[in-house]
Amino acid sequence: MNDLNNVYQSTQVDYEDDGGEEMELATPGKRIAAYLINYLISLVAAVPLIIGFYQMYKSYVISAQAGASAPDFSGASMGMIGLGSLLVLAYYIVQAVLMSKNGQSMGKRIMKIKVVDEDGDNPGFVKVVLMREVVPNLVLAFVGMIPFxxxxxxxxxxxxxxxxxxxxxxxxxxxxxxxxxxxxVDAE
Known part of the structure; x- marks a missing residue:
């Protein structure tokens, strides 16, 4: 019977929070949903940026077909790029503040999960933003430049x-x- 008990793995982290209760690990479904929510919000913020670049590309193609030496980029496309850039920047600033303050991005907040350190406390800006988000994404960006x-x-x-x-x-x-x-872990 003891062998059967050893097969079961608890989904609780082995430390205790301030209230003396064990914290339950967030399920994979909640974590994936939080990631997708964050991705969707960032994509919505980037829509004006995408539209602006598309308008610039379209101007470039039209000018190339007409034989013009330089494309005529409109103020509207530049305005969309500026607006999109501001929205994306604002999104990342808000996410960094939320993650630093309570260990929750927008998606994690909606899914009622949060990031904690080994003691069950808020990890703060360095661990939750720099170490979990910035460092891996910078490494992936540099690795992504290696052909094949x-x-x-x-x-x-x-x-x-x-x-x-x-x-x-x-x-x-x-x-x-x-x-x-x-x-x-679950934030409830």
Whole structure:
């Protein structure tokens, strides 16, 4: 009977928060949903930027077909790029403040999960923003520039993180969590 009990892995982190209660690890579904919500919000913020670049591209193609030496970029396309850039910048600033303040991005807040450090406390700006978000994305950006290997490494990184979400015996820590020594738990 003891062998059967050892097979079960708890989804609770082995430290206690201030209230003396164990914190439950966030489910993979909640973490994936939070990521997708954040991605959708960032995509909406980038819509004017995308439209502006599309308008510039269209102007370039029209001028090239007409034989003009330089494309005539309209103020509208430049305005859309400016607006989109401001919206994307504002999105990332808001996300950084929210993550620093309470360990929750917009998506994590909606899904009622949060990032905590090894003691169950708020990890703060360095761990939650720099170590979990900026460092891995900078590494992926540089690796992505390596011909042929870059895209494969990037896909491998995200697949590895996806698989790690389901490893209860590793406390569902993704590579970013391991770098920052953080956990994602239910915030309820």
């Amino acid at each position: 290997l870059g895209p494969i490494a990037q896909i491998g990184f995200w697949v590895a993180c996806l698989v790690m979400l389901f490893l209860v015996d590793r406390d569902r820590q993704t590579l970013q969590d391991m770098i920052a020594k953080t956990y994602v």
